[in-house]
Amino acid sequence: MTKRRSIVVANWKMFMGPSDGEHLAHNIVDICQSFSSVDVVICPPLVSLTKVGSVIEGTRIKLGAQNIFWEPDEGPFTGEVSAQMIAGWCEYVIVGHSERRQHFEETDDIVNKKVKAGLQHGLKVIICVGESLVENNAGDTKDIIEYQVRSAYQGVLPNDALQTVVAYEPIWAIGTGLASTPYAANRVCAKYVRGTLDRIFGYEVSQAIRIQYGGSINRNNISEFIVQVDIDGVLIGGSSLSADEFAAILHVIDR
Numbered sequence: 001m002t003k004r005r006s007i008v009v010a011n012w013k014m015f016m017g018p019s020d021g022e023h024l025a026h027n028i029v030d031i032c033q034s035f036s037s038v039d040v041v042i043c044p045p046l047v048s049l050t051k052v053g054s055v056i057e058g059t060r061i062k063l064g065a066q067n068i069f070w071e072p073d074e075g076p077f078t079g080e081v082s083a084q085m086i087a088g089w090c091e092y093v094i095v096g097h098s099e100r101r102q103h104f105e106e107t108d109d110i111v112n113k114k115v116k117a118g119l120q121h122g123l124k125v126i127i128c129v130g131e132s133l134v135e136n137n138a139g140d141t142k143d144i145i146e147y148q149v150r151s152a153y154q155g156v157l158p159n160d161a162l163q164t165v166v167a168y169e170p171i172w173a174i175g176t177g178l179a180s181t182p183y184a185a186n187r188v189c190a191k192y193v194r195g196t197l198d199r200i201f202g203y204e205v206s207q208a209i210r211i212q213y214g215g216s217i218n219r220n221n222i223s224e225f226i227v228q229v230d231i232d233g234v235l236i237g238g239s240s241l242s243a244d245e246f247a248a249i250l251h252v253i254d255r
């Protein structure tokens with residue numbers, strides 16, 4: 001089996017409006033010129049997509065959105081943006097981030113619809129899954145993750161599944177400074193995420209899909225995570241808002 005290429009996604013969340021985003025994107029472009037063995041995706045807020053998109057145009061850095069609506073094309077859905085609209089700008093979209101599940105009541109069914117909407121319009125979909133602290137303490141991680149993975153891929157064809165990335169992000173590790181341990185994270189990625197993908201799509205497809213870890217990644221802990229066999233990259237929130245910190249992380253991954 002050939003090694004899966006690493007993928008690092010910067011999730012800027014609701015930070016970096018157009019001018020701050022443009023500035024940070026310029027810095028990241030400078031940093032990334034020397035990196036060749038890692039895919040880098042920047043996901044700014046919607047209003048910053050055009051500015052950031054024009055800064056990274058012609059570079060190896062890809063643009064992603066943080067969310068789409070589940071109706072794939074268009075319609076009377078005030079305030080929402082569709083996969084069809086995003087597809088003109090972005091190559092990637094994040095779907096099912098725990099902050100959306102938590103604050104916007106996105107269910108597994110909605111996440112599944114969004115996955116299919118994104119794929120229908122040729123987007124590469126980054127599907128987030130993760131258990132809460134209560135679920136983790138109760139020993140329910142396996143059941144929760146396997147259920148979220150199965151639901152997200154309901155009705156998705158194997159060829160389309162190859163256009164997805166899974167991000168395993170334990171909710172208790174996001175923005176808390178308290179990352180999972182590399183061993184525990186790799187175990188979830190290998191057994192519960194890739195294992196479930198194997199049962200749905202078979203060995204070849206499950207081996208080809210990249211799985212990221214996300215949650216309090218920084219320059220000090222990245223080296224332990226990235227060497228894990230089933231962790232093919234990271235989804236980074238806070239540490240992606242500083243060009244220096246982001247560069248330090250990429251340096252370790254590109255080694």
Ligand code: PGA
Nearest residue numbers: 174175215216236237238
């Ligand atoms: P964090 O966020 O790196 O700030 O923990 C990760 C995420 O929410 O994707």
